[in-house]
Amino acid sequence: MKRVITALMLSAGIATGYAQEALGFIMPERSPEVNPDSTVTFRLRAPEARSVGVTGIGMQPIPMEKDSTGLWSVTTRLRPDLYTYAMLVDGMRIIDPSNVYVARDIASLSNVLIVPGGNSAYYAVQDVPHGSVRKVWYDSPTLGKERRMTVYTPAGYENNPDRKYPVLYLLHGMGGDEDAWNELGRASVILDNLIAQGKAEPMIVVMPNGNGEMTAAPGQTGEGMYVPDGKYSRSQTGKFENSFKDIIAYTDSHYRTIPDKAHRAIAGLSMGGGHSWRTSMQMPDTFDYVGLFSAAVRWNGNGVEDTEELTAPLKRQFADAPRLYWIAIGKDDFLYSLNEDYRKLLDTTGLPYEYHESEGGHTWTNWRDYLLLFLPRLFK
């Protein structure tokens, strides 16, 4: 292997080129390596380190062992899933240098690992027709700025200029941005795979930035690189929900949509679940499918109370009830009791919904699972 690469580098002069900019052609270890018996081996060459482990998988770091050459490794059995992890070297969290697949969440990167089996088949890119993913800028008069969003169009969209499509508006949680559902949620990969299997209708998926104060993901605006500040704390003021008509107007005017309630869905996780909740309530004739994933269904920043202020708009929305109003949460989610309160409110008010309760908590593992369950229900 090393011979091949070296030969390549010389023939193309890449060694020279990179040496000059020192991007460095790193000859990586195989890490992580999924073994034939479905165990996974992590490797890190760190001869001088005193302790090395894998962090992010499970609650405790997985310790690695050093061999005589200074190569640390550990082989462990992981259930099929998409994992995000990093390595701990003498207590310092680093990206696995051998794994270029990383996802950003707020101000940290983690490596991505897919252990085959089960739902992983939906999270891995397969040899199926692929949709397109666009980073576009839309005008939001309500928020007074041009804002960026990610738009998925299904395979065939470009080649069927007369076909119109339904739209799912898919919203991220606090700390996320217009990249979150595609990066951590694998939305476009999941859509490609479900559509290819005929399990989901071909649809357009619009992933806006739910932080009303932001124009785009960190590093994509004139504000430059990301430095944590108070912005995210101003993302649940209702402003974003009030601006949602701008997102729909852009989508319906720039894509071949079917612009009616029966062909619109809105779903989100955590804060985005709250956004989906309020937006669908405020626009009762707009969405026939609503998905609340681990949703922050806080009314006035607090819990949900059986008040006219809340039940009146809910009753308006349910006067022509959505075809699917889907609530999902994990047993260990810190928002479990909030969602329990909300379900009680819906029950006492006599408003119909479907409920899915999973293991686990407030995690992307659950949100990807929920998306897998929700998508096949749409636009049928």
Added chain:
Amino acid sequence: MKRVITALMLSAGIATGYAQEALGFIMPERSPEVNPDSTVTFRLRAPEARSVGVTGIGMQPIPMEKDSTGLWSVTTRLRPDLYTYAMLVDGMRIIDPSNVYVARDIASLSNVLIVPGGNSAYYAVQDVPHGSVRKVWYDSPTLGKERRMTVYTPAGYENNPDRKYPVLYLLHGMGGDEDAWNELGRASVILDNLIAQGKAEPMIVVMPNGNGEMTAAPGQTGEGMYVPDGKYSRSQTGKFENSFKDIIAYTDSHYRTIPDKAHRAIAGLSMGGGHSWRTSMQMPDTFDYVGLFSAAVRWNGNGVEDTEELTAPLKRQFADAPRLYWIAIGKDDFLYSLNEDYRKLLDTTGLPYEYHESEGGHTWTNWRDYLLLFLPRLFK
């Protein structure tokens, strides 16, 4: 700062969420920090490390000093530019954990740092109208597969449905893929900035994958995660050039292009310079603008010789000479003499071209500079 973030995490339960998936909200050091005096400070908290440095900037690592708290740092003066770097901890190359801005090149990641001033203003995202970037799949009958490419459409494209645009086909080097020009080359940012200043015509930029054996960037295909193999060595067989008509056919049928020679440009770096060279030669009536950046102008895998086999197609191309045939290379580039030979061949054959010679070598710093010089010359 820490208080704000902590408050946020609790209010949104992000701490919980991340703890469960252990994406880990890392409270980053400020690294790198560009100081008011334009020096740059790099920081890394690594109490147990014995040596820490910054690598990738200049030929030698920049050593960092440890303070009593275990925080390593160094402040250095860097000329304005976009830099890619990493950190060396006891000899192990890692990504700066405080800097989420990374770019992939072949099988390694590097952090991105922009030091303001000079051309950096073009490399940094500014508050100007932004174009859209799409990852699309096109059919290549010639190569017998669907393949992925990156397409930039300028600001206003979506809102001016009747306007047609010229097209630049922009090709990466060996080891790159359809992401390289946008990630390491900052192409879409450079275009946004030049167009906003009226220095470049609004244009569509098509960035295909020049490795004919590949369908898409690593991790974007059913082949899964990237493992170095011999594929890149099979990228200069002429196959890709022969398939270029498929790329043009897709572009002209899916975007509002002006489909004639006067409104088509092709440019590339290194291997992509070779691809641009051969493709423009094979399609003499197709491109009025040709850019050869540090180009691998190898004929039959060797150098350039004054043979009929080479001069005949060149003369055909120049019978109706391109409006701009632009050759650029750095004095230290390992392809300098190859390009010198090629210029001599053009001179003796009496074929007109423009030549730009820069300092430095086979680097993205030069290729970004060349793009900045080349774009304003197009479609005028």
